[in-house]
Amino acid sequence: MLEKWEELGSGSSVDVFHHLSLMTLDNMLKCALGQNTDCQTRKSNEYIAAVHELAQLTEKRGAHLSQYFLNDFLYINCLPAGKRYKKARDSAHRYSEAIIQERRKTLDHPGSQDIHHGRKYLDFLDILLKAKDEDGNGLTDAEIRDEVDTFVFEGHDTTASGLAWTLYCLARHPGHQEKCRKEAQEVLQGRTELTWDNLSSLKYITLCIKESLRMYPPVQRLFRQLEKPMTFFDGRTLPQGSNVYISVRNLHYNPHVWGNPKEFNPLRFAPENSKNRSPYAFLPFAAGPRNCIGQHFAMNELKTAVALILQRFSLTPDDTLPEPVPEISLVTRVKPPGLFLQITAIN
Template identity: 40%
Template sequence: MGSLTFLQKQNPAYWMRQAYNDFKSPYLGMWLFWRPALVINSPEIIKRILVKDSDNFRNRFMSSGKTDPMGSMSILLIKDPAWTSLRRRLTPIFSAAKLKKHYKIVQVKSTDFIQRIKELSAKKIYFNLRTLSADYTTDVIGESAFGMVSESAKTGDSLMRGIAREFMAFNIQRGLSWSSIFFLPEVVDIFRFSFLPKDTLRRLRIIFRSIVEQRGGFDKKIDEPQDLLDALLKIKQEADEDGEEISEDFLLAQASVFLLAGFDTSGSAMSWVLYTLAWHPHCQEKIYEEIIAVKNKHGVQDLDANTLSELVYLNCVIKETLRLFPPMGWLDRVATKDYKIDEKVTIPAGTPVYLNAVATQMDPQYFPDPLVFNPDRFMPENERNITPFTYLPFGEGPRSCIGTRFAFQALKQPIASIILTFKIETLPDTPSPIDVQVENHGLFLMPLDENMKVKFVPRDLE
């Protein structure tokens, strides 16, 4: 599978789905260049790996090397037991109570985002949804993780947005670096590949140091963190008190990954939701009616965190969109010790294991009419009947995505605000959501920009 990314012939997520349908087996073997690997299709075995026997699969296979200390110490790539310690310290940052303190950032950026859509719509400019959405998510995550106020959502450009674009710009060097980190980590040190481009990291370091200095330095006591950056600084202070050393690079690695691994995956998810809703106006109206009902119930004008938490159908729309278009095409783990799957197969220690959730989410056995957009699948009375471990857009178990709550908060506010303000309509000669092309050279299921345009019609002009 690794060669697919080098050759840029097929998105790996599509390969995983094709292999699932071609072989119809609980698991299948493949080659990552010269290394044997195992793809797991069975939800029961996936559950064992992610939860029941997760102690043997704590680490991801993808990894960086000694020549890339920043990448290798990030929450995404760090190895156990360092991962366990880091996860324990970071988890409280993403609790529901703590995220309410970050909600003001989401509200402000959503307001900027809506104003920009109004201005573009008035000029009949039909902007690429992926670009537009990433402008917003860069602002939200950049301000939360780095404490840097930007205006990408309002203007489409900022220093942080430029850094994010630089990070995602594809070239041969980046393709080789990421493919090696994901599929062939043995060569990372040989060729000095890195997860974060050197220039990107240099610019982020300057911003990080500047903001920390503005806040009084690393030693200023933080009692109640107001954003992710405060929380990271508090982690360092608590570690110092416990006699542990946490370096500036360690903190910068986490902030950088929150931003750079989050802005495009969240932006992509939002663009898929908005584009899909354009093709399903009845779903838009159900969301609109739900928002009005909840606002009337509480007698509020603005969408606050409590109001958003009661938007059940909007939750269903986001979940169903992520079923069809999950950002990540697979979940990867590596066996720490030999692991017996059944009487036929034992996974040798060090073997990469890929969990094929991108395929189970499209299996009619688990999701009837899988190509049909049907948010009702995730209504509470229906969701409980979904076979466990067939739907994993954020993973599951100890190493699931730590930012799931943050992502949902950042998505729900602007989507709800857009539905309150506009009707989203399709444009002529645009493909249906399921026919939108995705990046072949990407490691994620990202839409091509030019395929994601819609028309926003202000509701007050109807």
Template identity: 35%
Template structure:
């Protein structure tokens, strides 16, 4: 009896092995270079490591292969790319604009918001939301962002000279900014506690999603829901949705009472949430759709910017000469004045912009994106068959030595106009590229210029965490495994 069971199971495994390794799709994939795989399980053992080691593994493969490699974990096949020519093929048009199966893990949280949706739904949502990030709207929010930057400086002044974990204070700043601008809601004492729970929940969700990503049996929703990680995920999901639902309800009440305006000092500022509420009245979106977009933008609008700012402050702290150049530029713009910055000032912060861009090159907050290959495509002269998941590793793209000389060195001069000529348009994509690029990238740049300029006008940044201390951990957003610490010392002049 037992012999028959063992024999049957062995035959079953052999059949699965033949199906997975010798069908047409498998034969095409095997032509693409990649790490050696194992019977049935493929490359599964390689990913059963810590979050830090998983990121190191991806970097190792990026150094081993030349811009493309395959990876197989039964029953999923992946092709990972990090060269601009292939990336342009996938991102420049709408043919491969559908997000891959990996993003389904985010659906309980973000629904079918702009990040995940595809086809007609994506196009309709993008059309509704695009006006919220028009230059004239950003100009009107400049004052709000500056006020938050000044509050950030006040927070830093209380701990001047001490070592500060910048991730915490910067996350609070970016959450306040996205709430007060895109959502039209100012956090008060009560909602601040809810906001803290929201930020904490995001970190916990990231951990659960990482565990799900490396554990194949958790790919199935009904199994994941019964695991410890699944229960933790849904517990923290309640905190996230509770916070964003409160933001929506508060704004709807305000709009009902006052229309789509702020107080007398903030007249005619239409927020992204106001536009969604108006679209609901017109029948272009329902309440579930509003929830999806608010969840999407609350996450992306604060967490990605916070990550970008944290790494940028760390880099500036470790390069006093570059700090001095930014301060000299700010002196030319403001002189001895302590007035707040405006949009015209931001446009003059050209060297600071180069520094931000270089920081986003080294530490892109969205370090990879993933596409569904629904029909075969040629990448690096290999045929990638339909049904393959294609990861675009932005982190490795940005560190290619054939695109950037001494790629691990922080050198803002790379982004001076004269040094950017001839660079492949898809060699630098911190905000993605093509039709599905980040809708809020101009807002993010304004927010980063506002906060960094305000900080450097008041403080000298001194290093605590160094680039060699950074250990990237696998997460939705690029994060360091430990705190990112900087010392803020008041400037004497």
């Protein structure tokens, strides 16, 4: 992605959400499946096209209350959009299933315990294939496929959203951007890769990422079903089994918790300012036993991307276009025309 931005020339206006979505999908496929799809440079790829089609169709389906959209049978068999959904779903499943079968054969080969396909680590698929329950039973191929699909689908667009809005916030606040750039330059020292030890040194970048996630949470709506009755402060009670909708954005803009909530202020997350704050006041990755399984992966990817981008580029808003407006769907996207920033290479 950074090479593509270099080729565009300094001062170019870029819809960063589109570029970042391809980059995070590329990362996810490499880390979860060990696949090099080159989706950032290739013009077409059946699996990538299926992933994007499924994401778009799922978002549009969620906006409808008609039984034709709510009922799986009616949606897939009666609506053109449902037929497109089934075609894309089957295509994505064929791709995942082929990779699972190929990897299973590799792991069953003698000596595979010490050789991970030219890598020094187990990827997500390896871990799923090796997983056993207390009785020694492993996951079926269908169960593994569902886990892989969830990890890939949920893991790339949410991270792209968090990263896009972080870059936007830094572009709008050049003072904070410059502090992040100096920190990245001190840690990276011209290198193009980060180590685990480097990630813990990106303290100010982490503060800025958290503040951006507060203002523009990638997932703005959480749904839960109560396992037991819940009584509120005013005495009213919701019975067991109630479906509860939680607005993450409202939590993140609660003026009783966050002073001047519309102000971009990364120091809110400094240790001395966070020690007395409820852990449930900030929920970019949800909370509890059903929180985001990939939150640590996502935060590390966000820190790495911000550091590498700011080491090479300066970001400014494209004020010739309308101010970007968040669009709430499965993830926090941006309404047309997009989220454009001017990218200037740092000599």
